[in-house]
Amino acid sequence: MKSLFYTGYGIIFLLSTFVAAQKDYKGKVLDAKTGQVIPYVNIGIVEQGVGTVSDEEGLFHLYFEKDQVNSQTNILFSALGYAPLNIPVEKMPLVFNEYPVFKMNPERVALNEVVVSNKGDRFITDLIGYKNFGEKTFGYWKDQIALGGELATRIVAKSGLRRLDRFQFEVFYNPSDSLLLRVNIYEDDGPMGSPKTNLNTSGKNILVTVKKNDRMVWVDLKPYDIYVKNDFMVSLELLKVYGEEELGLILAAAFNKYGSYRKYASQDKWERIDDSNMGYYLETQFMVSEKVAQRFEKREAKKKRKMRTISGFALRKGRMVSGVEVTNTRTKETVFTDENGRYTIPADKKDEILFKKEGYKLMVLTVGDKPTANIIMKGE
Secondary structure, three states, rough: OOOEEEEEEEEEEEOOOOOOEEEEEEEEEOOOOOOOOOOOOOEEEEOOOEEEEEHHHHHHEEEOOHOOOOOOOOEEEEEOOOOOOEHHHHHHHOOOOOOEEEEEEEOOOOOOOOOOOOOOOOOEEEEEEOOOOOOOOEEEOOOOOOOOEEEEEEEEEOOEEEEEEEEEEEEEOOOOOOEEEEEEEEEOOHHHHHOOOOOOOOOOOEEEEEEEOOOOOEEEOOOOOEEEOOOEEEEEEEEEEOOOOOOOOOEEOOOOOEEEEEEEOOOOOEEEOOOOOOOEEEEEEEEHHHHHHHHHHHHHHHHHHHEEEEEEEEEEEEEOOOOOOEEOOOOOOOOEOOOOOOHHHOOOEEEEEEEOOOOOOOOEEEOOOOOOOOOOEEEE
């Protein structure tokens, strides 16, 4: 059983599957050449809401009844860097005490073609996407059955060569100990402008773990060398739920009207669910002419001179802490403390500033009247 409910206050994305009377078709996915396990493979019956994802050991459980689907229907296995594998439903083994092995062949993937200009063009930092500024609109996952379920949003971008550097989303609520999600970057070349071609040609999964107390989550995209030239799609895909609590992840959305899409499980069909957008936000490098770059930098410098800022140091037992993620929860802007533990971030008096780093507790600061404030980091 699966459902989708929408209110005027936002996108409600419910993932739920009834499995009580269904059989467990399990297996293990391996690389056909090396014999190594392939984690996080999307497995399912195409466009029928029956799907799952293999775990970090390549193991999976796929629940369905053979007599409820066409025997000629295929179960599709797909993974970054591998050729798709199709297994007819009638040939899917049902083994109770073992995991049958399924082997996938590595596929040579064409790398992004990067155009190098000799006309004086260069990259400038360009922030694109959508933020939630207090709107009551959100995306919501429920129950931990539908692994591989995704929630995607169209990102509108100026035409031109653009490298994706960082991706941000905001967590309103997460009862689970932690969740493992995958970030997917797609072309909008599917039916009715839905996601289709995956633009991550690195062969590496973009994974992010969301912990219970996380609020603003940034994902570094630079290692994946992803370039786009026009509008594109960004999705978050559920891979694993940790802990005893049921899934109930709520993410911020926005009132922009470029469109969001969802699929309930691996290999399911994409469906447009609303004109609103998820609060997905990206820091990118956009190639422009030298003349345009200079104009842009002058405007940014002028804007920064007018901004009120707060600055200080992050410390732990008298030592400066570098690499702390510092986020203004109102503007969603994020900076990092430098090698000396120093930060500077635009902020008004009532703004709330978050300080986050792996191995430390999340620290919160309300700005107030003073232009400087140090934060004492605490170990977990």
